[in-house]
Amino acid sequence: MGEILIIDDDPEICETLESLVQRQGHSALSIRSLTKGRAALEKHCFDILFLDVRLPDGNGLDILPQLTLLPKPPEVIILTGKGDPDGAELAIKGGVWDYILKPSSVKEITLTLNRAIRYRQEKQGNNGDVILATKTIIGESSSIKAVKRQLLQVAKSSSNLLITGETGTGKEVFARAIHDNSVRKDHPFVVVDCASLTESLVESILFGHRKGAFTGAHQHQQGLVKQADGGTLFLDEIGEMPLSMQKSFLRVLQERVFRAVGDSREQTSDFRLIAATNRDLDGMARDGSFRNDLLYRIKTMQLNLPPLRIRTGDIRLLADYRVEQLCKRYDMAPKEINSDFFELLEKYNWPGNIRELFNNIERALVAAGVEKQLYAMHLPRTLRIAVAKQQIEQLSDQGREITTDNDPAVRNIRQQLFDALFHQSPPSMKTFRDLTERFYLITLIERYNGNLTEILNTSGLSRSHLYSLLKKHQLTVAQQ
Numbered sequence: 001m002g003e004i005l006i007i008d009d010d011p012e013i014c015e016t017l018e019s020l021v022q023r024q025g026h027s028a029l030s031i032r033s034l035t036k037g038r039a040a041l042e043k044h045c046f047d048i049l050f051l052d053v054r055l056p057d058g059n060g061l062d063i064l065p066q067l068t069l070l071p072k073p074p075e076v077i078i079l080t081g082k083g084d085p086d087g088a089e090l091a092i093k094g095g096v097w098d099y100i101l102k103p104s105s106v107k108e109i110t111l112t113l114n115r116a117i118r119y120r121q122e123k124q125g126n127n128g129d130v131i132l133a134t135k136t137i138i139g140e141s142s143s144i145k146a147v148k149r150q151l152l153q154v155a156k157s158s159s160n161l162l163i164t165g166e167t168g169t170g171k172e173v174f175a176r177a178i179h180d181n182s183v184r185k186d187h188p189f190v191v192v193d194c195a196s197l198t199e200s201l202v203e204s205i206l207f208g209h210r211k212g213a214f215t216g217a218h219q220h221q222q223g224l225v226k227q228a229d230g231g232t233l234f235l236d237e238i239g240e241m242p243l244s245m246q247k248s249f250l251r252v253l254q255e256r257v258f259r260a261v262g263d264s265r266e267q268t269s270d271f272r273l274i275a276a277t278n279r280d281l282d283g284m285a286r287d288g289s290f291r292n293d294l295l296y297r298i299k300t301m302q303l304n305l306p307p308l309r310i311r312t313g314d315i316r317l318l319a320d321y322r323v324e325q326l327c328k329r330y331d332m333a334p335k336e337i338n339s340d341f342f343e344l345l346e347k348y349n350w351p352g353n354i355r356e357l358f359n360n361i362e363r364a365l366v367a368a369g370v371e372k373q374l375y376a377m378h379l380p381r382t383l384r385i386a387v388a389k390q391q392i393e394q395l396s397d398q399g400r401e402i403t404t405d406n407d408p409a410v411r412n413i414r415q416q417l418f419d420a421l422f423h424q425s426p427p428s429m430k431t432f433r434d435l436t437e438r439f440y441l442i443t444l445i446e447r448y449n450g451n452l453t454e455i456l457n458t459s460g461l462s463r464s465h466l467y468s469l470l471k472k473h474q475l476t477v478a479q480q
């Protein structure tokens with residue numbers, strides 16, 4: 001049995017909550033103001049606190065810092081109204097357990113309350129410590145540290161969660177870590193890849209089917225939603241879920257009730273939903289390709305993962321981790337990583353993020369074979385060319401103001417590009433010609449400091465030909 005405190009100035013809400021709480025076998029105390037609520041919390045230890053945001057003598061959220069000072073702070077469930085859209089966000093940032101939007105169904109409040117009580121009991125059996133199992137989440141940059149802190153917060157709650165981030169940023173890794181750090185960790189973590197669901201089979205895969213429900217349904221089949229009962233249902237790439245399915249899924253989310261294909265009985269499943277996407281769901285909702293009401297439901301809480309290019313400081317850690325992991329997996333002797341290997345990795349902008357980084361490292365390891373050290377030259381040629389091109393682009397942009405022919409960076413990059421081009425199979429004639437044409441022009445512009453007459457004399461090009469080449473390579477001749 002738990003002890004529940006309700007702080008809300010609305011007598012009707014207090015009454016409803018009190019009777020609901022008591023029906024679940026807990027004791028309840030209602031208080032109508034913030035000041036009296038503070039006093040009650042000082043005097044007595046409560047397990048759960050239902051807290052209204054707008055109170056006659058202040059904002060309910062202001063009480064949160066005081067709670068952290070209590071020896072055994074209660075789990076907080078915020079009661080927030082529709083007119084207070086920031087309430088939920090502030091509440092989550094303040095580290096509360098969950099929030100309920102007023103008015104809410106009795107079922108929804110009961111579910112939230114029961115989860116909070118269950119969490120509380122487990123936590124007490126645990127001395128109150130939550131151990132963050134993030135061994136698989138590598139990174140020490142400030143942006144990843146901030147997301148790890150949020151991970152700890154959202155793992156405490158059972159609210160629906162949307163993880164956003166570019167492809168390969170680790171959305172599934174985070175979803176698993178949240179599950180592993182939650183009270184549901186001993187129950188299944190079920191992954192649904194929405195991109196691979198075909199419209200005809202989607203209902204049966206998610207909700208299951210009865211024997212004979214359709215041609216080919218030779219036996220009863222349990223769906224993924226039921227398999228996630230007690231655990232976490234992870235909907236990967238939710239933006240790909242067919243519109244027809246979004247409607248049925250919304251009902252499951254609201255009521256946690258569903259019907260298997262060909263079955264007249266309803267079944268229940270108590271799962272925590274985590275959805276992930278690299279698409280702009282708000283934009284999709286605006287143009288009608290994603291249901292607004294479903295979006296509103298799934299993004300009760302949100303976690304946004306940073307792209308690798310804004311946390312280049314983590315690249316070394318990730319590379320070390322991956323090399324060690326692969327050496328163990330393939331039973332290879334540990335390899336040392338040369339600094340030029342890291343330097344090259346740090347120069348690339350990684351549109352495919354950590355997945356792309358890991359793939360390239362694996363290819364380098366294969367290329368290195370039994371060699372003890374990993375060098376930049378072991379990295380795939382395509383990557384080295386991309387880095388060289390990227391740098392030349394940067395330099396030629398800057399070149400209008402700063403580069404000189406003696407700039408070691410320019411020479412170094414050219415060398416890198418030629419090494420990269422001829423290290424394995426040579427490029428096509430056209431690629432090679434385009435690249436060398438570009439270097440040639442950049443070199444002339446630098447050498448003659450943008451003096452058009454000298455560039456024309458040396459190159460032997462006609463003025464119109466030179467201009468068309470400059471246009472092709474997006475270069476300009478500017479005197480310094």
Ligand SMILES: Nc1ncnc2c1ncn2[C@@H]1O[C@H](COP(=O)(O)OP(=O)(O)OP(=O)(O)O)[C@@H](O)[C@H]1O
Pocket residue numbers: 136137138139165166167168169170171172173174236276277278354355358
């Ligand atoms: N912080 C991290 N530490 C270690 N490995 C990571 C981290 N983040 C991602 N990875 C690894 O990167 C790869 C891609 O991760 P994951 O599949 O979770 O990305 P994703 O964002 O779900 O990708 P997609 O959008 O394409 O589904 C996996 O091999 C994963 O183990």
